[in-house]
Amino acid sequence: MSHAEAHLDKLPPEPEKATLEGRNKVLGFWLFLGGETVLFGTLFATFLALRGSVLDGPTGTELFDLKLVAAATFILLTSSLTSVFAVQAMHHKNVKNLMIWLGVTVLLGFGFLVLEIYEFYHYVHEGHGFTTSAFSSSFYALVGFHGAHVALGVLWIGLLIIQLKVKGLNTTTAPKVYVASLYWHFIDVVWVFIFTIVYLMGKVG
Amino acid sequence: MEANQEQVQDRVKRGTIHEGPKNHIIAFVISIFLTLLAFMAVANTALDATFIKIFIVILAIFQAVIQLAFWMHMKDRGHFFQILFLATGTFVAITAFIMAIYWVWW
Known part of the structure; x- marks a missing residue:
C-alpha cells in the first residue's frame, strides 16, 4: 500500500464534516447562500416588474429561442448531477473519480457559458443591447449575473481540481469540494427559475 | 467487513448510512421530467396563458425543492x-x- 492510500484509509467516512472548521465552513456557506437568495430574488423581482417595458426594442417572444434554452438547461442540470457524483466519489475516498467528475462538471459549465455568450452576442445583433429598454437592462442584469456565477464556479472548481492534484484529499480539501458542489447546485436551482420566469414566461407573453 | 464496520460507526454518529447514487439519479429524472413538462406546456397554444404561467412556476418550485432536498442534502438530519x-x-x-x-x- 502506497503512502497516499494509507493516508486515505485513515480519512473519516465524511471527511468534510470531520473537523469543526469543516463543519463551520459548510454552515457559513449556507449563510452565504441565504444572501444569494436575496440577491437573485431582488433581481427576479426587478425583472418581473420591468419585463413589459420594451420601448422600441424587441420583446422576449420575438427574441428567445427555446431550443437553445432547452440545451443550456439540459447541460446545467447534467453538470449538477456530475457534481453529486464527485461528492459521492469523495465519500468513497476515490480521488481519481472525484477529479474526473469535477472535470466533467467544469467542462459542462464551460459549455453552458459558450451557449450563453453566443446567445447574448446574437441578441445584441438583433438590437437587444444593455441600454435598449428597461426589459433588456433587467434581462442582462439577471441572466448575466447568473452567467457570472457560472464563470466563477468553473474557475473555482477548476482550481480545486489542481489543489486536489497537488495536496490530495484530506480534511482541509474535503470541505472545499463539498462547499463548491453546494454552490454549483444552487446555481442550477437559480437557473430553474430563470428558464421558467425569463424564457418560458417571455415566450407565453 | 471493513466497510460494514465503517457503516455501523457512521450510523452511531449521525443516524444515516452513506447513500448510493439511486436517490440522486431519481432526482435527476424527476428534474428532467418537470423541465420537459414546462417546455411542453408553453408549446401548447391551446392552453390559457395565465394558466400556463401559474403551472410552470409551480413546476419550478417543485423542482427546486427536490434539488435542495436531495442534491443539497437538506432532507438529511x-x-x-x-x-x-x-x-x-x-x-x-x-x-x-x-x-x-x-x-x-x-
Missing part, C-alpha cells in the same frame, strides 16, 4: 440552520416579489 438561512433569504425575496407585483399591476 442536522440541517436546521441551513433551512433557517435559506428560508430567511426566501422571505426577503418573496417580499421583493410582492413589491414588484404591487408596484406594476395595481
Whole structure:
C-alpha cells in the first residue's frame, strides 16, 4: 500500500464534516447562500416588474429561442448531477473519480457559458443591447449575473481540481469540494427559475 | 467487513448510512421530467396563458425543492440552520416579489 492510500484509509467516512472548521465552513456557506437568495430574488423581482417595458426594442417572444434554452438547461442540470457524483466519489475516498467528475462538471459549465455568450452576442445583433429598454437592462442584469456565477464556479472548481492534484484529499480539501458542489447546485436551482420566469414566461407573453 | 464496520460507526454518529447514487439519479429524472413538462406546456397554444404561467412556476418550485432536498442534502438530519438561512433569504425575496407585483399591476 502506497503512502497516499494509507493516508486515505485513515480519512473519516465524511471527511468534510470531520473537523469543526469543516463543519463551520459548510454552515457559513449556507449563510452565504441565504444572501444569494436575496440577491437573485431582488433581481427576479426587478425583472418581473420591468419585463413589459420594451420601448422600441424587441420583446422576449420575438427574441428567445427555446431550443437553445432547452440545451443550456439540459447541460446545467447534467453538470449538477456530475457534481453529486464527485461528492459521492469523495465519500468513497476515490480521488481519481472525484477529479474526473469535477472535470466533467467544469467542462459542462464551460459549455453552458459558450451557449450563453453566443446567445447574448446574437441578441445584441438583433438590437437587444444593455441600454435598449428597461426589459433588456433587467434581462442582462439577471441572466448575466447568473452567467457570472457560472464563470466563477468553473474557475473555482477548476482550481480545486489542481489543489486536489497537488495536496490530495484530506480534511482541509474535503470541505472545499463539498462547499463548491453546494454552490454549483444552487446555481442550477437559480437557473430553474430563470428558464421558467425569463424564457418560458417571455415566450407565453 | 471493513466497510460494514465503517457503516455501523457512521450510523452511531449521525443516524444515516452513506447513500448510493439511486436517490440522486431519481432526482435527476424527476428534474428532467418537470423541465420537459414546462417546455411542453408553453408549446401548447391551446392552453390559457395565465394558466400556463401559474403551472410552470409551480413546476419550478417543485423542482427546486427536490434539488435542495436531495442534491443539497437538506432532507438529511442536522440541517436546521441551513433551512433557517435559506428560508430567511426566501422571505426577503418573496417580499421583493410582492413589491414588484404591487408596484406594476395595481
